[in-house]
Amino acid sequence: MTPLNLTTAIFLFFTYTVGLIFVIAVALRIYQYATTPQPIKLPLTPAPLTAGGAFARILGEVVFFKSLFKSNKPTWLFGYLFHIAFFLLIFMHFLRHFIYANPLPWWYDIFVDIGIVCGVVMVLSLFLLLMRRVVVERVKFISLFSDYIILILIMLIGLAGLSLNYVISPAALTVVDNQLDPYMNGLLNFQFTNIPSNPVFLIHYTLVLLLVLYIPFSKVMHFVGIFFSPTRNMVDNPEEERYYRPNAKDLSI
Amino acid sequence: MANPKDKYKIPVLDGKIPIPKIVPGASAYEHMNEAQKVDMEALGFPFKLKDGWKEKAIGVFKEILDNNKAVRDYMDICVRCGACTDKCHFFLGTADPNNMPVQRQELMRKVYRYYFTPSGFFKSLSNSQELTEEVLKDWFTYFYQCSECRRCSLYCPYGIDTAEITMAARQIMDSIGLGQKYATEVIHKVFRTGNNIGIPPLALRNTLDDLEEEIKEESGKDVKIPMDVEGAEVLLVPPSADFFAMPHMESLKGYAKVFYKSGISYTVSSYASEAGNFGMFLGSYKNTKEINKRIWDEARRLKVKRVVIGECGHAWRAAYTYSNTMNGPFDFLDAKYRQPMHICDFTLGLVKDGVIKLDPSANDDKVVTFHDSCNVARGSRMGDFKGGQIVIPRELIKAAANKFVELREGTTKESTYCCGAGGGLLTEEVMNLRLAGAMPRMQTVKEAVDNHGVNFYALICAICKTQFSKIFPLHGFEEEMVGGIHQLVSNAIIM
DSSP states (O other): OOOOOHHHHHHHHHHHHHHHHHHHHHHHHHHHHHHSOOOSOOOOSSOOSSHHHHHHHHHHHHHHOHHHHHHOHHHHHHHHHHHHHHHHHHHHHHHHHHHOOSSOOTTHHHHHHHHHHHHHHHHHHHHHHHHHHHHSHHHHHHOOHHHHHHHHHHHHHHHHHHHHHHTSOHHHHHHHHHHHHHHHHHHHHSOOOOOOOOHHHHHHHHHHHHHHHHGGGSGGGHHHHGGGOHHHHOOSOTTTSOOOOTTSOSSBO | OOOHHHHSOOOOOSSOOOOOOOOTTTTTTOOOOBOOHHHHHHTTOOSSOOTTHHHHHHHHHHHHHHHOHHHHHHHHHOOOOOTTTTTOHHHHHHOOGGGSHHHHHHHHHHHHHHHHSGGGGSHHHHTOOOOOHHHHHHHHHHTTSOOOOOHHHHHOTTOOOHHHHHHHHHHHHHHTTOOBHHHHHHHHHHHHHSSTTOOOHHHHHHHHHHHHHHHHHHHOSOOOOOBSOTTOSEEEEOOTHHHHSTTHHHHHHHHHHHHHHHTOOEEBOSSSOOOOOTHHHHTBHHHHHHHHHHHHHHHHHTTOSEEEEOSOHHHHHIIIIIHHHHHOOOTTSOTTSOSSEEHHHHHHHHHHTTSSOBOGGGGTTOOEEEOOOHHHHHHOOOTTSTTHHHHHHHHHHHHHOSOEEOOOTTSSGGGOOOOSOTTTTOSGGGHHHHHHHHHHHHHHHHHHHHHHOOOEEEEOOHHHHHHHHHHHHHTTOOGGGEEEHHHHHHHHBOO
16 A cells, blocks of 8 residues: 555545535534424415425426526526536536446446536536626626635536546546545545545545535525425415424514 | 695506616615504514614524524525516516515625624625614615515525515514504504404494495395304404405495305404404514404304405415414314305305306496405415415406406416505505505506406405505506405395
């Protein structure tokens, strides 16, 4: 086993710290949303009359962004493209690690091509979302510093990821690939190896760490909050079934 | 006397609802009158800001966050996508950016960030803001330019409901002594007299006698409107405007005729002479519950079997959604019926069962259109199927009148525009705001009048009726165009 270099030590430290903060902070948020009582029924009607219907309504929002589709088509399109590409990319990053083996499966090249398409779509849709914030007067007015930051951060992550395929040489990429797999395994089973030293890769990796650290404290928490939104997840049956939360205070409706 | 048209800023009607260019501060001058001492104290609130108000306000804010999942969730998850920015009738009417739902919420969210999130540490970057008197002034202005109609929530990808945030903000303001005169005064009247208008029992009996006489003159029948009768089958709770205001009274006549023809015994109550619940406008659970409780206490005392609610929007939401939670269970009532039931649901059921008969040709002089009241369409249900609150009033109109047209698509049903005066805004001092808020709806009215010759604007909300009776003439439409669904029923019912 080769001795670990300083870079690896630093990245190991930050990876675990960020990972821990992310898991704890998100878990706390979920706990907070789940345990805060909702004093009264609040479904936005017409609303489903059954729990199954309410669940389907939430799924419609999560999977198809139905309400956004109703309100603004361009925002829906750009936002939907971004989210689809983003999730496919996360999924493929995990998948890639677990299927990585020599010899490579026959479909590996197609897999990489799909990944690159997703990366390009993600960066382009982010650019369009950013342009929206600059060009549309109302959206510009409501945009905060953090709204730009998150778009730019994810865009940079995408650009750095794409650069691994196009800026550095194929040979350098192979080196990264060969070092990354044991490094990732090491993170999981504590058999640490050196992190790939390619600077483009390290930029990509650092930006991802920043994003993961930022998520629990940012608006990205909407991915958790949507499931707890009373106007969407509640069943419209106040007359049929008495809704009463004794732990809710007589305070605000 | 000055022409009222000179006094008000009346929007031009051309049938279009454009998205305006934003004009910061455009409606900053529209203020509510502040609450009076007697009213605030009667409601259990302090009067005027006192030392330590800031700490108190933040304390109440914290309590709301800890006890209201909606507010807790909605403070965090807005991504400022902008989907709501062109959906609020007050923004469309005033062009003031603080009337874009997301920006209205931001007034509260920036205070939330300051006190309750780590990002409050990076003040300038995270747009966080200490609660100052200046901020409070903005709150008092703009949280009283929201009619709690929930249209923004419909279009929000996360369902963020500005009405909830408005209610929380008003609750915080009330708890430190900054209240709105109109709503607090009205609630105080309910506690004293049982209704929003402040009608004592004897006066109420007198006006019911007058109405009975009117019906007798019109139809020749001895239609009674009983009051405080023990053992009646139904307790009818209309909004108190139905007793005194026009065109509301025409609907009350309609209810009376329906009960008369169906032979179902009923009574109104002088103690629970109000369906409306302004506690909701304060966002105060305690006051909403107290007002709501009067209905169920009275149902118990009068030993009725069921409760029917008259034509009123927020009243129906309060009765339908909150009653069972706040003052249930209703095991002392007949479990066969929905408790409470909406009068439209009640009447349509009788029509369908053939108990009463309507002759729609009696309304052949009318081309009717229907305005979905916001709190009915987006905050309640009628009947036992999803969307009953949309379908049932329309079916009843069609049973009572032959000519019915819909308003412009995308502005009806759950997408309906608010009348511009809900949520405690039905008060003189903000007349220009009410005109601006009614603008989108009035554009579609103008279109319906021009294209379809609509001459009757059917409503099921006391606030809508009052608002449009005032607004229609300012736009050159007849005040008589505005009326209730039971006004049509009243004309059409075969006696």
